Amino acid sequence: METGIVHENKILVVDDDVDFLKEVHLTLISNDIRDVETLNSSMELLDKLEQGGIGVLLMDWIMPDITGAELLPVIVQRYPHIPVIIMTAVSDLQTVVGCIKQGAFDYITKPIDVDRLLSSLGKAYKINELANQNRRLKEYLMGDSLHRPELFAEILTNNPRMQALFKIIESMAGSYNPVLITGETGVGKELFARAIHRASGLKGEFVPLNVAGLDDMMLDDTLFGHKKGAFTGAHEFREGLIAKAQGGTIFLDEIGDMGSESQVKLLRLLQEREYYRIGSDALIKSDARIIAASNRDFDILLGQGRFRSDLYHRLACHHIQIPPLRERRDDIPLLIEHFIQKTSRDFGRPVPAITKDARNILEGYDYPGNVRELMNLMHHAVTSNKGTALVLDDFMGLGQSDDSSSWNLRIVRDRHFKMQMSYNTFPTITTVEKMLVEEALRMTSGNKSLTAELLGISRPTLNKKLVQMGLTGTEPLAGA
The missing domain is CATH 1.10.10.60 (Homeodomain-like)
Incomplete structure (x- = not known):
């Protein structure tokens, strides 16, 4: 029987009945749960827990010397991170309620039902894993440095909020759950998605797909593929991008624009990890990790019924909200210098200086298009500049509407x-x-x-x- 139980620490089984301990031990081993230790003395239990390394505790309720009823409150107080599953032949409701009230994770009656035991252990380890993840995340976020700064080399920033996001990405490196990245246009959502892919250590490809502008049929075909002859014009077999991302990551950009039929199919893919190609009844398994991104406000989309709440909650297992450039102005000087250097290098031009007046304007601008807009501004200024320094005139006319002769600093009109x-x-x-x-x-x-x-x-x-x-x-x- 496949248990699906994954754990780092061992299971400790405590009971004064030696034969019962052997029975439980063999049952767990036969179900591929091998990191198990048994103890037939309740007197030694607290010392054993003090040594550490216990992930889940299975404990008899009625034992000589010290009973489970006496031990449970002490264990819950000292080791709140260890789920305690009580085992006993006593099945009256009052005892069950008393155990749970005192902090027991679960209550199993003897003789032990194997499926019931494995189910309880699986749930206990999930709780234990989440608690450990939260503890490690808290310790890590309180620290100062990144473990793998090279993962984020493409994202230029010195901003504390951005650094905190990098730490969150590092902390979830071992998780293959879906990720939802939100933020305004131009903040760098795909760069973050690629960083998450690199951090995960997945060997497969990073496969991007912008779903904006694709109707349900086009998206279905692009994502899942089709069988030859599935519809008019389907002259050849199409694999689909999900298959291409096998063992890797599929990045779905502008997910907020996805149609209702496509949302249903994506939800099935997330829940079942399987899909059908168009025109085929063969079920295909997928292990591709899904990262989605959007510049939309999901509170509005959900409120209007334009995006499924069950799909949203599946996607937002991990949620990364990227701040706009105007909320991290300390990055603007760094980005200005980077884009000047890069554009000059790409076009084989001398690196120009930038006047104080021009710098003041650039650093005070709100950039509704975020980093992408700043990049375009610097690209235009450097390539069109005829002197040795960038001046105010190099930035005039950019970002304006076609019928406007005003400065590119449209934030003056749009916001203030x-x-x-x-x-x-x-x-x-x-x-x-x-x-x-x-x-x-x-x-x-x-x-x-x-x-x-x-x-x-x-x-x-x-x-x-x-x-x-x-x-x-x-x-x-x-x-x-």
């Missing part, structure tokens, strides 16, 4: 400078002009020369407007 109709009457030109000047001062941290350049006016003209508006340019501004 929304022209909402919150007035009783439509705002006047004077009101809007003052708001614009205040926002430019905020964006430049009060630098009047840079503010004037942003506004497209001279420094004397700016000074005159500040006086007219009752602004000195030094007072703290809203949102600063």
